[in-house]
Protein backbone atom coordinates (compact mmCIF):
# COMPACT_ATOMS: atom_id res chain seq x y z
CA UNK A 1 0.00 0.00 0.00
CA UNK A 2 1.53 3.34 -1.05
CA UNK A 3 -0.19 6.36 0.39
CA UNK A 4 1.04 9.93 0.74
CA UNK A 5 0.05 10.71 4.27
CA UNK A 6 1.64 14.16 4.83
CA UNK A 7 -1.77 15.76 4.83
CA UNK A 8 -2.66 13.81 8.01
CA UNK A 9 0.41 15.24 9.72
CA UNK A 10 -0.29 18.93 9.39
CA UNK A 11 -0.94 20.83 12.64
CA UNK A 12 -4.37 22.09 13.59
CA UNK A 13 -5.36 24.79 16.14
CA UNK A 14 -7.49 23.59 19.02
CA UNK A 15 -8.40 26.16 21.67
CA UNK A 16 -5.26 27.40 23.35
CA UNK A 17 -3.19 24.52 22.00
CA UNK A 18 -2.13 23.18 18.60
CA UNK A 19 -2.60 19.56 17.62
CA UNK A 20 0.54 18.31 15.92
CA UNK A 21 -1.46 16.21 13.47
CA UNK A 22 -5.04 15.47 12.41
CA UNK A 23 -5.46 12.11 14.14
CA UNK A 24 -7.94 11.90 17.01
CA UNK A 25 -8.57 8.90 19.22
CA UNK A 26 -12.32 8.21 19.10
CA UNK A 27 -14.16 7.93 22.44
CA UNK A 28 -14.40 4.28 23.45
CA UNK A 29 -15.96 2.95 26.63
CA UNK A 30 -13.50 0.49 28.18
CA UNK A 31 -15.11 -0.22 31.56
CA UNK A 32 -11.85 -0.40 33.47
CA UNK A 33 -12.55 2.33 36.03
CA UNK A 34 -14.02 0.58 39.10
CA UNK A 35 -16.18 2.85 41.22
CA UNK A 36 -16.03 5.46 38.45
CA UNK A 37 -12.35 6.23 39.06
CA UNK A 38 -9.66 5.83 36.40
CA UNK A 39 -6.67 3.73 37.45
CA UNK A 40 -2.94 4.03 36.63
CA UNK A 41 -3.59 1.37 33.96
CA UNK A 42 -6.16 3.62 32.33
CA UNK A 43 -3.64 6.49 32.37
CA UNK A 44 -1.03 4.21 30.77
CA UNK A 45 -3.56 3.11 28.13
CA UNK A 46 -4.20 6.69 27.03
CA UNK A 47 -0.51 7.64 27.30
CA UNK A 48 0.41 4.81 24.90
CA UNK A 49 -2.04 6.11 22.27
CA UNK A 50 -0.59 9.61 22.69
CA UNK A 51 2.95 8.26 22.36
CA UNK A 52 1.83 6.34 19.27
CA UNK A 53 0.83 9.63 17.65
CA UNK A 54 -2.86 10.40 18.33
CA UNK A 55 -2.68 14.19 18.65
CA UNK A 56 -6.07 14.54 20.35
CA UNK A 57 -7.58 11.95 22.64
CA UNK A 58 -11.31 11.95 23.29
CA UNK A 59 -11.81 9.84 26.37
CA UNK A 60 -14.41 7.16 26.79
CA UNK A 61 -17.79 8.47 27.92
CA UNK A 62 -17.56 9.97 31.42
CA UNK A 63 -20.84 10.31 33.25
CA UNK A 64 -22.15 13.61 34.59
CA UNK A 65 -23.42 14.14 38.14
CA UNK A 66 -27.16 13.48 38.08
CA UNK A 67 -29.42 10.50 38.78
CA UNK A 68 -29.33 7.68 36.23
CA UNK A 69 -26.56 9.17 34.08
CA UNK A 70 -24.71 5.84 34.00
CA UNK A 71 -25.77 2.36 33.00
CA UNK A 72 -22.58 0.38 32.68
CA UNK A 73 -20.01 -1.08 35.06
CA UNK A 74 -16.67 0.62 35.73
CA UNK A 75 -17.38 3.71 33.62
CA UNK A 76 -15.51 6.78 34.87
CA UNK A 77 -17.21 9.83 36.40
CA UNK A 78 -16.43 13.47 35.67
CA UNK A 79 -17.29 14.50 39.22
CA UNK A 80 -16.10 13.68 42.74
CA UNK A 81 -12.59 14.30 44.12
CA UNK A 82 -11.49 10.67 43.65
CA UNK A 83 -12.50 10.59 39.97
CA UNK A 84 -11.02 14.03 39.27
CA UNK A 85 -7.73 13.03 40.87
CA UNK A 86 -7.66 9.99 38.60
CA UNK A 87 -8.19 12.20 35.56
CA UNK A 88 -5.35 14.51 36.67
CA UNK A 89 -2.95 11.60 36.30
CA UNK A 90 -4.35 10.64 32.87
CA UNK A 91 -4.04 14.22 31.64
CA UNK A 92 -0.51 14.62 32.95
CA UNK A 93 0.67 11.48 31.14
CA UNK A 94 -1.04 12.38 27.87
CA UNK A 95 0.27 15.95 27.96
CA UNK A 96 3.74 14.65 28.74
CA UNK A 97 3.54 12.61 25.54
CA UNK A 98 2.70 15.78 23.60
CA UNK A 99 -1.02 15.27 22.93
CA UNK A 100 -4.22 17.04 23.94
CA UNK A 101 -7.09 15.30 25.74
CA UNK A 102 -10.78 16.05 26.26
CA UNK A 103 -13.41 14.02 28.13
CA UNK A 104 -16.66 12.93 26.55
CA UNK A 105 -19.55 14.09 28.79
CA UNK A 106 -22.27 11.44 28.87
CA UNK A 107 -25.76 10.65 30.13
CA UNK A 108 -27.17 7.33 28.95
CA UNK A 109 -30.83 8.32 29.45
CA UNK A 110 -33.34 5.58 28.69
CA UNK A 111 -30.68 3.04 27.77
CA UNK A 112 -30.53 2.56 31.52
CA UNK A 113 -32.75 -0.18 33.00
CA UNK A 114 -33.40 -1.10 36.66
CA UNK A 115 -30.80 -3.63 37.76
CA UNK A 116 -27.97 -1.96 35.90
CA UNK A 117 -24.85 -0.67 37.58
CA UNK A 118 -23.88 1.35 39.55
CA UNK A 119 -27.21 1.53 41.47
CA UNK A 120 -29.46 -1.42 40.50
CA UNK A 121 -32.46 0.10 42.30
CA UNK A 122 -32.58 3.04 39.91
CA UNK A 123 -34.44 2.99 36.59
CA UNK A 124 -33.75 5.02 33.47
CA UNK A 125 -34.77 8.56 32.57
CA UNK A 126 -35.65 9.92 29.15
CA UNK A 127 -37.59 12.62 27.35
CA UNK A 128 -40.69 10.38 27.29
CA UNK A 129 -41.69 7.04 28.88
CA UNK A 130 -40.77 5.16 25.70
CA UNK A 131 -38.80 1.93 25.82
CA UNK A 132 -35.41 2.41 24.16
CA UNK A 133 -34.94 0.29 21.00
CA UNK A 134 -32.03 -1.55 22.64
CA UNK A 135 -34.53 -3.16 25.04
CA UNK A 136 -37.00 -5.77 23.88
CA UNK A 137 -40.45 -6.60 25.26
CA UNK A 138 -40.38 -6.80 29.02
CA UNK A 139 -38.05 -3.84 29.44
CA UNK A 140 -39.02 -1.06 31.82
CA UNK A 141 -39.89 2.26 30.17
CA UNK A 142 -37.94 5.21 31.54
CA UNK A 143 -39.33 7.97 33.71
CA UNK A 144 -39.92 11.13 31.71
CA UNK A 145 -37.76 13.98 32.95
CA UNK A 146 -39.77 16.86 34.45
CA UNK A 147 -38.76 20.43 33.71
CA UNK A 148 -36.88 20.69 37.03
CA UNK A 149 -35.06 17.46 36.23
CA UNK A 150 -34.06 18.84 32.83
CA UNK A 151 -32.54 21.88 34.50
CA UNK A 152 -30.60 19.54 36.78
CA UNK A 153 -29.19 17.55 33.85
CA UNK A 154 -28.17 20.72 32.01
CA UNK A 155 -26.45 21.95 35.17
CA UNK A 156 -24.68 18.57 35.50
CA UNK A 157 -23.22 18.89 32.00
CA UNK A 158 -22.08 22.44 32.75
CA UNK A 159 -20.52 21.34 36.04
CA UNK A 160 -18.84 18.40 34.28
CA UNK A 161 -17.23 20.86 31.86
CA UNK A 162 -16.12 23.11 34.72
CA UNK A 163 -14.60 20.08 36.45
CA UNK A 164 -12.87 19.09 33.20
CA UNK A 165 -11.37 22.53 32.87
CA UNK A 166 -10.27 22.62 36.52
CA UNK A 167 -8.23 19.40 36.23
CA UNK A 168 -6.50 20.47 33.02
CA UNK A 169 -8.43 18.93 30.14
CA UNK A 170 -8.07 20.83 26.84
CA UNK A 171 -11.80 21.04 26.09
CA UNK A 172 -14.88 18.82 26.29
CA UNK A 173 -16.97 16.71 23.96
CA UNK A 174 -20.72 16.56 24.57
CA UNK A 175 -22.12 13.12 23.68
CA UNK A 176 -25.12 14.00 21.57
CA UNK A 177 -24.98 10.81 19.50
CA UNK A 178 -25.90 7.13 19.23
CA UNK A 179 -29.31 7.23 20.93
CA UNK A 180 -28.21 8.32 24.41
CA UNK A 181 -30.01 11.04 26.40
CA UNK A 182 -29.19 14.13 24.32
CA UNK A 183 -29.94 12.22 21.12
CA UNK A 184 -33.15 10.80 22.66
CA UNK A 185 -34.44 14.39 22.80
CA UNK A 186 -33.39 15.00 19.18
CA UNK A 187 -35.04 11.84 17.83
CA UNK A 188 -38.79 11.86 17.22
CA UNK A 189 -39.12 8.15 18.07
CA UNK A 190 -37.96 8.66 21.65
CA UNK A 191 -39.28 12.18 22.20
CA UNK A 192 -43.06 12.55 22.33
CA UNK A 193 -43.08 15.48 24.73
CA UNK A 194 -45.77 18.09 24.34
CA UNK A 195 -43.91 20.89 26.17
CA UNK A 196 -41.28 23.12 24.56
CA UNK A 197 -38.74 20.25 24.54
CA UNK A 198 -40.82 18.17 22.12
CA UNK A 199 -43.07 18.28 19.06
CA UNK A 200 -41.25 20.27 16.38
CA UNK A 201 -37.60 19.68 15.38
CA UNK A 202 -36.78 23.10 16.91
CA UNK A 203 -38.28 22.04 20.23
CA UNK A 204 -36.52 18.66 20.19
CA UNK A 205 -33.25 20.52 19.68
CA UNK A 206 -33.79 22.80 22.70
CA UNK A 207 -32.29 20.41 25.29
CA UNK A 208 -29.05 20.05 23.30
CA UNK A 209 -28.70 23.78 22.66
CA UNK A 210 -29.40 24.59 26.32
CA UNK A 211 -26.66 22.16 27.35
CA UNK A 212 -24.19 23.72 24.91
CA UNK A 213 -25.12 27.24 26.01
CA UNK A 214 -24.81 26.31 29.71
CA UNK A 215 -21.43 24.70 29.13
CA UNK A 216 -20.25 27.73 27.17
CA UNK A 217 -21.42 30.12 29.89
CA UNK A 218 -19.68 28.01 32.53
CA UNK A 219 -16.30 27.56 30.84
CA UNK A 220 -15.89 30.85 28.97
CA UNK A 221 -15.08 31.59 25.35
CA UNK A 222 -11.69 29.95 24.93
CA UNK A 223 -12.41 26.36 26.03
CA UNK A 224 -13.26 24.17 23.00
CA UNK A 225 -16.67 22.50 22.93
CA UNK A 226 -16.94 19.53 20.58
CA UNK A 227 -20.44 18.21 19.87
CA UNK A 228 -20.77 14.59 18.73
CA UNK A 229 -23.93 13.63 16.85
CA UNK A 230 -25.05 10.80 14.61
CA UNK A 231 -27.86 9.70 12.38
CA UNK A 232 -27.66 6.08 13.60
CA UNK A 233 -28.81 4.99 17.03
CA UNK A 234 -27.97 2.05 19.25
CA UNK A 235 -30.68 -0.44 18.41
CA UNK A 236 -31.63 1.30 15.14
CA UNK A 237 -28.74 1.61 12.74
CA UNK A 238 -30.94 2.89 9.91
CA UNK A 239 -32.37 5.77 11.91
CA UNK A 240 -32.10 9.26 10.45
CA UNK A 241 -32.40 12.53 12.33
CA UNK A 242 -32.27 14.49 9.11
CA UNK A 243 -33.14 13.60 5.52
CA UNK A 244 -31.41 16.35 3.55
CA UNK A 245 -28.93 19.24 3.85
CA UNK A 246 -31.69 21.72 4.76
CA UNK A 247 -32.73 19.64 7.75
CA UNK A 248 -29.09 19.23 8.72
CA UNK A 249 -28.68 22.98 8.63
CA UNK A 250 -31.73 23.41 10.87
CA UNK A 251 -30.13 21.00 13.34
CA UNK A 252 -26.64 22.44 13.34
CA UNK A 253 -27.12 26.20 13.11
CA UNK A 254 -28.69 26.62 16.58
CA UNK A 255 -25.96 24.40 18.06
CA UNK A 256 -23.29 26.56 16.45
CA UNK A 257 -24.99 29.70 17.75
CA UNK A 258 -25.14 28.17 21.24
CA UNK A 259 -21.36 27.76 21.28
CA UNK A 260 -20.17 24.57 19.55
CA UNK A 261 -16.62 24.97 18.18
CA UNK A 262 -16.11 21.60 16.52
CA UNK A 263 -18.61 19.00 15.28
CA UNK A 264 -17.86 15.29 15.48
CA UNK A 265 -20.06 13.60 12.89
CA UNK A 266 -20.28 9.96 13.89
CA UNK A 267 -20.68 7.55 10.99
CA UNK A 268 -19.77 3.89 10.68
CA UNK A 269 -18.06 4.19 7.26
CA UNK A 270 -16.50 7.56 6.52
CA UNK A 271 -16.52 7.07 2.74
CA UNK A 272 -20.32 6.86 2.49
CA UNK A 273 -22.00 9.92 0.92
CA UNK A 274 -24.60 11.29 3.35
CA UNK A 275 -27.14 12.67 0.89
CA UNK A 276 -27.77 12.09 -2.80
CA UNK A 277 -26.13 14.13 -5.57
CA UNK A 278 -22.90 14.67 -3.61
CA UNK A 279 -19.96 12.60 -2.45
CA UNK A 280 -19.67 14.55 0.84
CA UNK A 281 -19.94 12.50 4.01
CA UNK A 282 -21.73 13.72 7.15
CA UNK A 283 -18.65 15.56 8.45
CA UNK A 284 -18.21 17.11 5.00
CA UNK A 285 -21.77 18.43 4.91
CA UNK A 286 -21.41 19.64 8.49
CA UNK A 287 -18.30 21.64 7.64
CA UNK A 288 -19.90 23.07 4.52
CA UNK A 289 -23.05 24.13 6.37
CA UNK A 290 -21.58 25.47 9.61
CA UNK A 291 -18.09 26.59 8.62
CA UNK A 292 -16.92 24.91 11.85
CA UNK A 293 -14.05 22.43 11.93
CA UNK A 294 -15.30 18.85 11.80
CA UNK A 295 -14.10 15.40 12.81
CA UNK A 296 -14.89 12.42 10.62
CA UNK A 297 -14.95 8.83 11.91
CA UNK A 298 -15.91 5.32 10.91
CA UNK A 299 -13.79 2.34 9.87
CA UNK A 300 -10.67 4.41 9.25
CA UNK A 301 -7.99 1.92 8.18
CA UNK A 302 -10.33 -1.06 8.68
CA UNK A 303 -12.36 -3.18 6.29
CA UNK A 304 -15.56 -3.59 8.35
CA UNK A 305 -17.54 -1.39 10.70
CA UNK A 306 -17.47 -1.37 14.48
CA UNK A 307 -20.75 -3.17 15.11
CA UNK A 308 -18.96 -6.44 14.45
CA UNK A 309 -16.62 -5.71 17.36
CA UNK A 310 -19.47 -6.36 19.78
CA UNK A 311 -20.26 -9.68 18.08
CA UNK A 312 -16.69 -10.89 18.36
CA UNK A 313 -15.67 -9.97 14.80
CA UNK A 314 -12.24 -8.71 13.88
CA UNK A 315 -11.38 -6.33 11.03
CA UNK A 316 -8.45 -6.29 8.64
CA UNK A 317 -6.41 -3.26 7.57
CA UNK A 318 -7.76 -1.22 4.65
CA UNK A 319 -6.26 1.49 2.47
CA UNK A 320 -6.74 5.08 3.67
CA UNK A 321 -6.31 6.51 0.16
CA UNK A 322 -9.91 7.71 0.04
CA UNK A 323 -9.53 9.35 3.46
CA UNK A 324 -6.42 11.21 2.37
CA UNK A 325 -8.12 12.45 -0.80
CA UNK A 326 -11.03 13.77 1.20
CA UNK A 327 -8.73 15.43 3.75
CA UNK A 328 -6.71 17.01 0.95
CA UNK A 329 -9.95 18.53 -0.37
CA UNK A 330 -10.64 19.91 3.15
CA UNK A 331 -13.87 17.96 3.32
CA UNK A 332 -13.20 17.71 7.07
CA UNK A 333 -10.37 18.75 9.38
CA UNK A 334 -9.72 15.90 11.78
CA UNK A 335 -9.98 12.13 11.60
CA UNK A 336 -11.05 9.99 14.55
CA UNK A 337 -9.73 6.46 14.76
CA UNK A 338 -11.36 3.93 17.06
CA UNK A 339 -10.70 0.19 16.97
CA UNK A 340 -7.48 0.48 14.99
CA UNK A 341 -5.96 2.35 17.96
CA UNK A 342 -7.13 -0.26 20.44
CA UNK A 343 -5.19 -3.06 18.81
CA UNK A 344 -2.34 -0.92 17.54
CA UNK A 345 -1.46 2.19 19.61
CA UNK A 346 1.35 2.84 17.10
CA UNK A 347 -1.13 3.18 14.21
CA UNK A 348 -0.42 6.92 13.59
CA UNK A 349 3.36 6.43 13.65
CA UNK A 350 3.15 3.46 11.31
CA UNK A 351 0.94 5.45 8.93
CA UNK A 352 3.33 8.40 9.03
CA UNK A 353 6.31 6.16 8.28
CA UNK A 354 4.43 4.26 5.57
CA UNK A 355 4.74 0.99 7.46
CA UNK A 356 1.25 -0.14 6.51
CA UNK A 357 2.19 -3.80 6.42
CA UNK A 358 3.14 -3.66 10.11
CA UNK A 359 -0.29 -2.43 11.24
CA UNK A 360 -2.03 -5.01 13.37
CA UNK A 361 -5.53 -6.11 12.36
CA UNK A 362 -8.30 -5.32 14.85
CA UNK A 363 -8.81 -8.26 17.17
CA UNK A 364 -11.99 -8.12 19.32
CA UNK A 365 -10.21 -10.03 22.09
CA UNK A 366 -8.31 -6.79 22.71
CA UNK A 367 -11.51 -5.32 24.16
CA UNK A 368 -11.24 -7.53 27.22
CA UNK A 369 -8.08 -5.85 28.49
CA UNK A 370 -6.66 -2.34 28.31
Ligand SMILES: Cc1cc2nc3c(=O)[nH]c(=O)nc-3n(C[C@H](O)[C@H](O)[C@H](O)COP(=O)(O)O)c2cc1C
Pocket residue numbers: 026027028029030060061104175177178228266267268297298299300302305306309336337338339340367
Ligand atom coordinates in the same frame (compact mmCIF):
# COMPACT_ATOMS: atom_id res chain seq x y z
C1 LIG B 1 -15.39 -0.71 22.40
C2 LIG B 1 -16.05 0.52 21.88
C3 LIG B 1 -16.56 1.45 22.79
C4 LIG B 1 -17.16 2.64 22.31
N1 LIG B 1 -17.60 3.58 23.22
C5 LIG B 1 -18.04 4.79 22.79
C6 LIG B 1 -18.33 5.84 23.71
O1 LIG B 1 -18.14 5.74 24.93
N2 LIG B 1 -18.77 7.01 23.19
C7 LIG B 1 -18.98 7.20 21.85
O2 LIG B 1 -19.41 8.27 21.43
N3 LIG B 1 -18.69 6.22 20.96
C8 LIG B 1 -18.21 5.03 21.39
N4 LIG B 1 -17.83 4.08 20.47
C9 LIG B 1 -17.85 4.39 19.02
C10 LIG B 1 -16.48 4.90 18.58
O3 LIG B 1 -16.20 6.17 19.12
C11 LIG B 1 -16.37 5.02 17.05
O4 LIG B 1 -17.31 5.96 16.60
C12 LIG B 1 -16.60 3.70 16.35
O5 LIG B 1 -15.84 2.66 16.94
C13 LIG B 1 -16.23 3.78 14.87
O6 LIG B 1 -14.84 4.03 14.72
P1 LIG B 1 -13.87 2.82 14.22
O7 LIG B 1 -14.56 2.23 13.03
O8 LIG B 1 -12.60 3.51 13.89
O9 LIG B 1 -13.77 1.84 15.33
C14 LIG B 1 -17.27 2.87 20.91
C15 LIG B 1 -16.75 1.93 20.01
C16 LIG B 1 -16.14 0.78 20.48
C17 LIG B 1 -15.57 -0.20 19.48
